[in-house]
Amino acid sequence: MEEEKTIGSSRVELNENNIENATEETRNVKDKIEDPKVGMMFNSIDDIMKYYTRYGKEKGFAVAKRSSKKGDDGEVRYVTIACNRAGKPRNRSSNPLKLQSESKTDCKAQLRAVLCPDGKWILNAMVLDHNHGLSPSRTRYYKCNRLLEPHAKKRFASNDKADIRMKKNLKSFVVEAGGHENLSFVEKDCRNKLSCLHLREGDVAAMQDFFLKMQVDNSDFFYTMDFNENGRLRNVFWADARSRATFKEFGDVVMFDTTYLVNKYDIPFAHFVGVNHHGQSTLLGCGLISNEDTETFTWLFQTWLKCMFGCPPCAIITDHDKAMKKAIEIVFPKARHRWCLSHIMEKLSKKLRGYKEYESIKICMQNAVYDSLTKGEFEESWGKFVEKYKLESNEWLLGLYDERRRWVPAFVKDMFWAGMSTTKQGESMHAFFDGYINLKTALKQFLDQYELAIAKKVANENNEDFNSFNLCIPCITHYEMEKQFQSAYTIAKFKEFQQELIGNICCNLFSCKKGTVFSEYELREDVSLGERHRPAIFSVYVNEDTNEVNCNCRLFEFRGILCRHQIMVFIHREVYRIPDKYILKRWSKTVIRSHNKVRISYDNWFVKPEAQRYDKMCKDFFEVANLAADSEDRCEKVMAQIQELKREFENEEGVCGRNKPI
Structure with missing residues (x-):
């Protein structure tokens, strides 16, 4: 049974039995933190967190930021900091005989603060009572109270460099502190703070040999190694000459993936991937990183940017990760940042499984995300979904809604994403090294597999280049526009155009408002939503002077392929030859790509x-x-x-x- 809270609960009386502790007890009373009160002022949210963390450590509980809300100007104006046991307990195990431990008790203890006009924060509401036991002596185990001092971190790193095992390393600190209970950190903190790659014997030599070989075989090969203050290898990045040349062609949209971990030491492997003129994934650089924090991602992004001639991408797709988001804001401030939709939807089970109506909630949320064709439709569907299942206080959903412009299809399709789809069938590109590495792959093995994987990708691209040059997909209509795209586009992209041309049969032009400069056409389409169908209205706007055609479905902006609605309006207006602006060089099969001229060792270049x-x-x-x-x-x-x-x-x-x- 947990001990009851004791600090401040009784008066200290001095007598011959406790006079030795008088000085220490007096110091504790002097250092005691003030209880929260409505009206207390703070300079920032961080100051509120620091105050409540100290208060919780004294009283016997841990704290966590519960939620925050932004104003119309996008600035955070309301924040709630709560006991870390807030929230309802959820059973995430599918096996009733193997239930997982749970710390949540739906504790209501919290502080609420609001931003004042002068930029300061004021506490405007609070709940101080907890529904669980408090234990001041155990608060050292909470993550928010653990601290690894700089001198301790340096000593751990030095001992680690001398190959002193972690347990012996830690034992020396325990002896000096007089016991585990007097340490301000635990073993896990030490492992996380060493900030170096934990490689096996021979891995560094294998990596150096690999880089030297690549420099000999690849003109313009780029690599860099990042070392910590103790000279230990912390991060590595490399990109071969072909990847660098490919970036010039297809570096406008990039996916950054950290899906894979190399070898049993859990080294995060990260790679940058683009999309070529066939819609295939193409590698734009690789890295091994010691941590997945903002500092490390910032180093990796800055290194990649330097490697790619200082040219940032126009758009970048990553997992739903706060550290990545901050790093991108630092290194690529002008790039459009989108979260991988599949990564978010895969979290539904983990985040919402505890609700009794989970299956219904899951379907309703998926419908709101996938079936909303416009921003307005999403807003309406999401609002009904949240209200129906009383999810207004779910902080995960609140956070997703606040950042809806980063992941919801209806909000991201207003710019070019090179065909990286948001549909259910293919929300994200598959990991580039599928089939070549896994969690058990050692680093030495990976370096061998790297060239095999790249060679296969290059062979696939060369094969598609040959097919697009040698073969021809027959036209299905007599329209000149189809022949235009047949002669200009690669086979894969011409097929996409043909699908939109065929899609005309599902559309009906029922309204036209003619103007002197702009005309508006309205079309009704029977839209397929999985096994369901529903009618939808689309608007196409035409500039009478330039013959420019824009549709609110945004397919052309998103994928670079004319949509069926634009095609129908062109045909209705008897414009059978499409203006050049709608035929993108990016999908062309006639352009001589510079990366195909780069000397590489894994593509039989010399023959x-x-x-x-x-x-x-x-x-x-x-x-x-x-x-x-x-x-x-x-x-x-x-x-x-x-x-x-x-x-x-x-x-x-x-x-x-x-x-x-x-």
Whole structure:
């Protein structure tokens, strides 16, 4: 049975039996923290957290930030900090004979504060009573009260470098402190704070050999190693020459994934992935990181940005993670950040399983997310869903709603995401190294598997390039627009256009409002929602001067493919040849991609005629450059001839067009 709270519950009387403790007891009374009162002022939310944490440590409970609400200006204006045992207990185990431990007791103890006009915070409501026992002597175990001092952290790191085991390392601190109960940290804190990669013998050497080999075989290979203050390897990043060249072509939209852990030491493996002109995933860099915190992600993103010539992506997709979010705001402040929808929906069981009507809640939430075609529809459906199941106080759902612009399909489809879909069938790209690494893969094995995985991806892209050059998907209509896309797009993207062209049969144009500058068309479509169908109204706006066509379904903005509604309006207006702005270079099969010219070791580069010619020219270019570098006149002469050749070849390419070999 837990001990009852004792601090402040009795008066200390001095006599011959306790006079030795008088000084210590007096010090405790002096250091006693003031009880919370309505009207107390604080400079920030952090100050409120620090105060309530100290108060909880004295009284015998732990605290946690419960919820916060933003005003119309997006600034946080209300905050609730509660006992960490707030919330209803939930049984997340599917096996009734193997129930998991649960700390939640639906405790109501909390502080509520509101932001004042002068920027300070004032406590405006509170509940001080707890529905569970309090134990001041046990508060050291709560995470919010554990602290690893800098000197202790440095000593742990030094001992770890000397190969002193963690248990012996910790034992020395226990002896010095006079027992475990006098330590301000636990063993887990020590392991988390060492901030280095826990590699097995030979891993570092294998990594260095791998990097040296890649530098020899790959022109422009990039790698960097990050060491902590004790010289221990903390983080690693690398990108081969092909990945760097690929970024120039397909680095506008990037997915950052930390799905995999390499070897039994749980080293987080992170990689950056883009989408090529066939809709296939393509690697844009890899990293091994010691922690998954904001500081580490910031280092990784900054390193990747430097590797990619200082050009940030326009959009980035990550897991639902606060540390990643903060790092992206620091390194890519102008990039649009979206959360992976599947990662959020996979959390439904963990977050909501404790509710009696879980299955109904799950279906209702999925319908609100997936079936809402507009922002207004989502707002209405979400509101009804939350009200129906009385979920207004669920902090996870509150947080998701506040950040709905980062993950809800109706809110993210207003910009280009390169086909990284938000539909049920494929919310996110599959992990790039599927089938090549798993939780049991050792680092040495991974470095071998890396080249095999990349080689397979390159082979897949080359195969699709050949198919798009050699094969042709027949047109299903007589419209010239279909022939346009047939000749311009890769097979995969032409098929997507054809699906929209076929989708016309589900649409009906029923309204047209003509204007001198803009005209509005309304179409009714029988929309498929899984096994269900429902009618939906879409609006298409046409600029009469430029023939620009915009639809509120936003498919073109989101995927770069003309939607069926735009196609129907073009046909209705007898515009059978689509304006060039709707034919994206990104999906073109006729563009010569620069990354295909990069020398790499895993793609049989040396057997390709174009590769041999490329290397031959580069060798002579370097010799000419060496001869001309010492003279300004020679340099200008070389540059003039290069520019003349460049103009000549560009003119030839324009005449040859799509008949030029790929």
